[in-house]
Amino acid sequence: MQTVLLERPLEHIALLRLNRPEAKNALNTGLRSRLAEHFQQLGDDPTVRCIVLTGNSSVFAAGADLKEIADADPINMMQRRILYFWKVIAGCPKPVIAAVNGPALGGGCELALHADIIIAGENARFGQPEVCVGVMAGGGGTQRLVRAIGKYRAMKMLLTGELVSAKEALEMGFISMVVADDEVLDTALKMAARIATMPPLAIMQTKEVVLAGADVSLDTGLMLERKAFELLFASRDQKEGMAAFIEKRKPVFEGR
Incomplete structure (x- = not known):
């Protein structure tokens, strides 16, 4: 079994x-x-x-x-x-x-x-x-x-x-x-x-930063958050998500 x-x-x-x-x-x-x-x-x-x-x-x-x-x-x-x-x-x-x-x-x-x-x-x-x-x-x-x-x-x-x-x-x-x-x-x-339905890269980065930041100083945690936030601007999902918001349509996220 x-x-x-x-x-x-x-x-x-x-x-x-x-x-x-x-x-x-x-x-x-x-x-x-x-x-x-x-x-x-x-x-x-x-x-x-x-x-x-x-x-x-x-x-x-x-x-x-x-x-x-x-x-x-x-x-x-x-x-x-x-x-x-x-x-x-x-x-x-x-x-x-x-x-x-x-x-x-x-x-x-x-x-x-x-x-x-x-x-x-x-x-x-x-x-x-x-x-x-x-x-x-x-x-x-x-x-x-x-x-x-x-x-x-x-x-x-x-x-x-x-x-x-x-x-x-x-x-x-x-x-x-x-x-x-x-x-x-x-x-x-x-x-x-x-x-x-959410952007997979943003979801994974959120989980990673929350868990990694739990055991470090606030300043270090905020640095991890900022770096992850900035990194996501290299993703196609960020471009799609913001374009969809501006165009008033539902976004389609690919995890890229």
Whole structure:
């Protein structure tokens, strides 16, 4: 059985579905590896302008597969190359939307944190409960969660293992929006479709500068923004976009 399903529901949009329903989409090595392969390929595919990542209607991902790692030693964990798989996803240049139904826990929560936009169903839940089984967040939770919601809210989740509802996550600034459970994927695809109509080079530069600027000084971040802004004036999409605005017509962007 394929642990990750790739679909192309709309032009320029790729949909990745986690597919281990018998294990609540727990992240084992095979699933992580396949997910990284897909992100690498889709990131390099010029026909793809946005990626939607989802689980199923009842669960996004319940975390790491503990049955696979319970008896592992440090060397074995290192050889699993988990950090490499996360880096591939984090390095994807295309916008990523996470469509979350049900639990997104541990590694599942960290996977959602790799997205640029998170759309959650009303019954979605988020948490980093690794401390409850004797370890800690190991897929970026101690870093991405703090950057997303601040130290004090993040520490409460990381140190207690408590879960938060979609409503609470929205109030924290953890996620982008909450919709009815049966509208999550459709909402994500509609948003992806809107993003796909935008100039791909400008979209990719925006994502690159936002992520790169998060860990530098304001002056350095502003310099990165200015350089990217100026660079886009070499693109055909910039000429098309501004001409279309002046001519009062819909632009057609090519990613050139």
